[in-house]
Amino acid sequence: MTKQQEVPKDGSNDSGEVQVKNPHLNEQIDDVLYHFGLARSDTNFPELFGDVKYVCTGGSPTRIKMYAELFSQDSGLPLSQNLSRSDRFVMFKTGAILWVNHGMGVPSMSIMLNECIKLLHYAHARDVSFIRIGTSGGIDVLPGTVVVSNGTLNGLFEEAHTQYINGKIVKREAKLNPELAKELYNSGVSENLPVAHGKTLCADDFYEGQMRLDGAFCEYDVNEKADFIARLKDNGVRNIEMEATGFASFTTRANVKGAIICVALLNRLNGDQVTLDKATYIDYELRPFKLVSSFLRGKIAQMI
Ligand SMILES: O=P(O)(O)O[C@H]1O[C@H](CO)[C@@H](O)[C@H]1O
Numbered sequence: 001m002t003k004q005q006e007v008p009k010d011g012s013n014d015s016g017e018v019q020v021k022n023p024h025l026n027e028q029i030d031d032v033l034y035h036f037g038l039a040r041s042d043t044n045f046p047e048l049f050g051d052v053k054y055v056c057t058g059g060s061p062t063r064i065k066m067y068a069e070l071f072s073q074d075s076g077l078p079l080s081q082n083l084s085r086s087d088r089f090v091m092f093k094t095g096a097i098l099w100v101n102h103g104m105g106v107p108s109m110s111i112m113l114n115e116c117i118k119l120l121h122y123a124h125a126r127d128v129s130f131i132r133i134g135t136s137g138g139i140d141v142l143p144g145t146v147v148v149s150n151g152t153l154n155g156l157f158e159e160a161h162t163q164y165i166n167g168k169i170v171k172r173e174a175k176l177n178p179e180l181a182k183e184l185y186n187s188g189v190s191e192n193l194p195v196a197h198g199k200t201l202c203a204d205d206f207y208e209g210q211m212r213l214d215g216a217f218c219e220y221d222v223n224e225k226a227d228f229i230a231r232l233k234d235n236g237v238r239n240i241e242m243e244a245t246g247f248a249s250f251t252t253r254a255n256v257k258g259a260i261i262c263v264a265l266l267n268r269l270n271g272d273q274v275t276l277d278k279a280t281y282i283d284y285e286l287r288p289f290k291l292v293s294s295f296l297r298g299k300i301a302q303m304i
């Protein structure tokens with residue numbers, strides 16, 4: 001085990017490298033990425049991951065595996081085996097593209113992002129973009145619309161990610177990369193997909209946090225729910241999911257571009273229950289993948 005590359009004290013990094021900002025890492029002889037079951041001492045990160053340019057992520061492990069397999073077919077790039085040695089997350093590689101799932105909600109995703117960001121930092125990967133490909137509840141959009149996020153809001157309608165650290169609330173900027181969003185939107189248009197731009201509300205849960213009326217508990221009425229959805233619409237929000245602000249904050253801190261593309265499974269103006277039949281669900285969950293696959297194949301063509 002060689003001594004780790006020094007982490008700059010101020011965290012600055014102009015080299016395009018994936019950035020960590022933690023001087024304590026310099027004191028560690030090894031680093032175990034527990035939720036991937038990988039360690040610096042037992043895995044050659046530069047050899048395995050040094051070429052990564054895009055990280056595609058989404059909640060479900062089986063969906064991410066399906067996306068990786070489909071992308072391998074679309075692009076002709078060989079698909080790796082599952083590179084994660086833990087059952088928490090799966091991780092596949094097709095050339096310069098890494099496919100990793102993140103689970104549901106910011107707490108799960110932040111574990112994956114912490115470990116993925118360190119992994120790519122140790123691998124000396126450069127100029128990396130992260131794309132979250134997901135599902136959401138739409139606000140005034142037809143079910144099946146693919147929303148390309150142009151901003152993220154927390155539950156207080158602030159463009160910020162909030163964490164409890166050291167007994168305090170820490171608030172961090174939660175911005176996505178506008179150029180990447182534009183490029184992805186254009187890929188959706190050229191693939192003839194129903195695409196929309198808009199802000200994404202990041203909720204802390206699926207039920208009360210998204211003002212559904214169908215959870216186990218509910219202490220607001222139909223009118224309060226309608227007012228909330230109307231307020232979202234007035235604020236330019238086009239969809240609700242459960243990771244956006246955390247994703248935007250982590251990607252900004254890591255010096256990587258971040259984008260979020262989520263299909264709307266329903267229009268929340270019309271109800272709360274997700275009642276799609278299986279064929280429609282599969283059609284919808286493939287839509288953001290088709291957009292990203294087209295975008296990535298264009299990028300790969302430019303790399304050759
Ligand atoms: O985009 P995916 O992974 O489908 O995740 C969305 O769906 C889950 C809730 O069903 C939340 O995690 C939400 O963000």
Ligand SMILES: O=c1cc[nH]c(=O)[nH]1
Nearest residue numbers: 135136137240241242
């Ligand atoms: O309504 C929805 C649908 C998917 N994911 C969410 O978080 N909300």
